Amino acid sequence: MEKTTYKTLELPIKLIQETEKIIQSRKANSFDEFVALALKNELLNLEQAENQIKAQKKEITEEKNTVSFYEAAKEYIGCVDGGPGDLATNKDYLRGIGSK
Numbered sequence: 001m002e003k004t005t006y007k008t009l010e011l012p013i014k015l016i017q018e019t020e021k022i023i024q025s026r027k028a029n030s031f032d033e034f035v036a037l038a039l040k041n042e043l044l045n046l047e048q049a050e051n052q053i054k055a056q057k058k059e060i061t062e063e064k065n066t067v068s069f070y071e072a073a074k075e076y077i078g079c080v081d082g083g084p085g086d087l088a089t090n091k092d093y094l095r096g097i098g099s100k
Helices: 013-024 031-064 069-076
Strands: none
Touching: 013 031
């Protein structure tokens, strides 16, 4: 059996009444059991939420560690001989750019 201790709680009357209805309907054996189960459930939910936040932060961090296209392709820059020259120096290619 789990070790227990006593704690005094100040709770809204409506919450106590709703809890008593649950106990009367035999969904819980006692007020203490109901409160203990509710607290365990809430702690589990909080832990799951914290784990989700940690996973999201990890994804964001991993996204920040991505490399640019230049960084990924820099070993291949200039590896092909021949082909078209730099398009930025081709006046025909630049004609009309910037005009409306």
